[in-house]
Amino acid sequence: MSSSDAFISIQNVNKFFGSFQAINNVSMDIKQGEFFSLLGASGCGKTTLLRMLAGFESTSSGEIYIDGQPTADVPPHHRPVNMVFQSYAIFPHLNVADNIAYGLRKQRLSKAKRAEMVDEMLELIKLPGYGQRKANELSGGQRQRIALARALILRPKVLLLDEPLGALDKQLREQMQLELRALQRQVGITFVFVTHDQEEALTLSDRIAVMSGGQVLQVDTPSRLYETPRTREVASFIGNMNFFRGTVRRNGSAMGAVEAEGLGHIPVPLENLTKPDGATVQIALRPEKFLLTEHKPDAEFAIQGKVANAAYLGERSHYYVSVDGKEEPIAVSAQNLDRVNGAAAAPMGAPMWLSWSPDAVVVLDAD
Amino acid sequence: MSPTLAIMTVGILVPFIILLVISFWTRDGFGFDTTFTTNNYVRAWSEPIFGALLQRSFWISGVATLVTVLLCYPMAYYVAFHVHRNKMMWIILMTLPFWTSYLLRVFAWKVILGYEGVINSGLMTVGLIDQPLEFLLYSQEAVIITLAHAWAAFAILPLYVSLEKIDKSLLEAATDLGDGPVARFFRITLPLSMPGVIAACFLIFIPTTGDYITPALLGGPDGAMIGNFIQLQFGRVNNWPMGATLSIVLMLWISLIALVFLFITRKAQEKIA
Numbered sequence: 001m002s003s004s005d006a007f008i009s010i011q012n013v014n015k016f017f018g019s020f021q022a023i024n025n026v027s028m029d030i031k032q033g034e035f036f037s038l039l040g041a042s043g044c045g046k047t048t049l050l051r052m053l054a055g056f057e058s059t060s061s062g063e064i065y066i067d068g069q070p071t072a073d074v075p076p077h078h079r080p081v082n083m084v085f086q087s088y089a090i091f092p093h094l095n096v097a098d099n100i101a102y103g104l105r106k107q108r109l110s111k112a113k114r115a116e117m118v119d120e121m122l123e124l125i126k127l128p129g130y131g132q133r134k135a136n137e138l139s140g141g142q143r144q145r146i147a148l149a150r151a152l153i154l155r156p157k158v159l160l161l162d163e164p165l166g167a168l169d170k171q172l173r174e175q176m177q178l179e180l181r182a183l184q185r186q187v188g189i190t191f192v193f194v195t196h197d198q199e200e201a202l203t204l205s206d207r208i209a210v211m212s213g214g215q216v217l218q219v220d221t222p223s224r225l226y227e228t229p230r231t232r233e234v235a236s237f238i239g240n241m242n243f244f245r246g247t248v249r250r251n252g253s254a255m256g257a258v259e260a261e262g263l264g265h266i267p268v269p270l271e272n273l274t275k276p277d278g279a280t281v282q283i284a285l286r287p288e289k290f291l292l293t294e295h296k297p298d299a300e301f302a303i304q305g306k307v308a309n310a311a312y313l314g315e316r317s318h319y320y321v322s323v324d325g326k327e328e329p330i331a332v333s334a335q336n337l338d339r340v341n342g343a344a345a346a347p348m349g350a351p352m353w354l355s356w357s358p359d360a361v362v363v364l365d366a367d
Numbered sequence: 368m369s370p371t372l373a374i375m376t377v378g379i380l381v382p383f384i385i386l387l388v389i390s391f392w393t394r395d396g397f398g399f400d401t402t403f404t405t406n407n408y409v410r411a412w413s414e415p416i417f418g419a420l421l422q423r424s425f426w427i428s429g430v431a432t433l434v435t436v437l438l439c440y441p442m443a444y445y446v447a448f449h450v451h452r453n454k455m456m457w458i459i460l461m462t463l464p465f466w467t468s469y470l471l472r473v474f475a476w477k478v479i480l481g482y483e484g485v486i487n488s489g490l491m492t493v494g495l496i497d498q499p500l501e502f503l504l505y506s507q508e509a510v511i512i513t514l515a516h517a518w519a520a521f522a523i524l525p526l527y528v529s530l531e532k533i534d535k536s537l538l539e540a541a542t543d544l545g546d547g548p549v550a551r552f553f554r555i556t557l558p559l560s561m562p563g564v565i566a567a568c569f570l571i572f573i574p575t576t577g578d579y580i581t582p583a584l585l586g587g588p589d590g591a592m593i594g595n596f597i598q599l600q601f602g603r604v605n606n607w608p609m610g611a612t613l614s615i616v617l618m619l620w621i622s623l624i625a626l627v628f629l630f631i632t633r634k635a636q637e638k639i640a
Contacts, residue, residue, distance in 0.1 A: 056539060077542045089540035093558045103544030
């Protein structure tokens with residue numbers, strides 16, 4: 001199960017709260033120095049899993065190893081992990097310096113050494129000179145950084161982050177994402193990051209585990225999750241996706257095809273077709289993989305449709321193109337390469353052609 | 368003038384001013400000699416009986432306050448952190464004794480602590496003692512025990528409120544940063560519940576210092592407090608100006624002690640941090 005470079009190894013872990021199963025047979029490995037995200041909607045079990053790593057929840061069955069050590073009997077205050085809480089949990093009766101130095105008590109350092117370490121951390125989180133500030137004089141972003149510093153000063157083997165950016169406004173959140181990523185590279189500590197924001201997970205992570213209903217659906221790099229999702233659930237959770245039902249037609253040539261209902265034979269490279277001839281599958285296409293043209297393109301396969309709805313978003317426009325033979329319109333996202341007047345490049349009701357590269361097609365099992 | 372201010376003025380300020388004015392008068396038969404004099408204050412300062420009574424009052428109610436807060440803190444802590452359902456019911460049950468009259472509760476302790484009371488007869492039946500323990504009743508201990516029980520609700524409620532308010536994620540954060548349960552209690556829980564502890568101390572110390580019912584019924588000669596003496600001045604002795612003076616002196620001392628207490632707790636909190 002666990003590979004040699006696994007730093008955290010989660011093996012067949014289950015968690016029950018009464019009769020409710022919060023974690024359902026989860027197994028995965030996290031590498032040292034990795035920025036690893038647990039992504040899922042609320043109630044999917046991601047926070048429970050994080051709290052199990054911290055030691056605040058026990059496992060009902062299964063085992064979690066951190067740096068090769070089983071953790072079942074290790075209480076939270078003896079684990080080599082530290083956590084950044086969703087609410088930041090800054091101690092209100094202590095000033096910034098005492099908050100950051102809180103965990104150093106056991107190391108019995110001299111006052112000077114302690115102050116030096118605190119100053120170093122304040123430097124790292126870009127809040128130099130804030131040591132004497134009171135906790136209630138801080139903004140959300142500053143609290144978040146102090147919560148980070150308070151955990152990082154202990155040089156944990158793993159830093160656990162429970163939706164630490166959730167309470168910040170959009171602009172600050174984007175800035176903190178960049179800073180968090182830079183910080184992680186700088187300190188080289190393994191980060192396990194819980195979020196429900198797929199964009200945030202894609203931006204920050206080396207790898208992402210997509211969770212739903214207490215199960216892990218897929219663990220992969222951001223680009224692989226986006227480009228080659230393994231199930232329809234993963235595909236629609238991360239980004240937007242168009243689905244077509246169809247039947248595999250191998251054709252005997254280098255290029256296979258999926259015969260989609262009402263649309264004809266959609267070419268698919270043979271290596272992407274693992275199912276036998278005649279099997280029912282779904283194919284999936286991201287909105288931005290389409291080429292939207294006025295005239296019939298010089299492509300192997302193209303379909304004609306009508307723009308049913310269009311939204312101009314500045315750098316790009318979103319279209320819903322209704323196609324004969326398919327009930328739901330196809331979502332298309334096109335960059336506004338030319339300067340356009342009015343709403344969008346393709347006006348409503350206009351007949352347009354849709355084409356795409358066969359490589360862009362994702363083949364999924366029929367559900 | 369808002370209604371609140373009107374009530375405060377009529378209910379607190381006016382009686383206080385009357386008290387203050389009378390304290391500078393002298394008794395004259397059944398009436399007052401209204402010439403201004405500080406004689407009462409000089410007497411209160413120079414006659415050792417007043418000082419001794421004040422000292423004993425502060426000692427008794429100080430110990431009663433300490434005992435009450437120490438006993439009530441675990442109860443409030445338990446309900447705040449370990450009871451998850453029906454918290455209100457627990458609080459109501461704990462404060463249930465306070466639905467009966469104060470006098471009744473004091474009498475109940477007389478029955479428990481008396482020469483042939485519950486404790487003495489119980490211990491004698493078991494054979495642990497041959498004759499009743501005399502120190503139980505009519506002593507300072509009896510007053511302290513009774514006060515500690517009688518005022519418990521005034522400690523439990525503010526302690527519970529301040530403990531309940533503590534954000535549980537702060538406790539988890541302290542644990543996460545390496546604190547065991549004991550270190551966490553002294554570094555997070557206790558400092559954050561200090562407002563409740565201070566409120567509880569004031570709510571018990573201030574009224575018990577002036578209490579005269581409990582010492583009158585249970586204190587005996589050694590347990591008499593300043594409140595009994597003030598009551599005497601307004602009653603049998605019929606020296607209202609002296610009673611007023613003693614009331615004012617008591618009030619000043621309590622204010623002073625409260626200020627010192629606040630100063631010490633603030634310093635202590637800085638130390639713990």
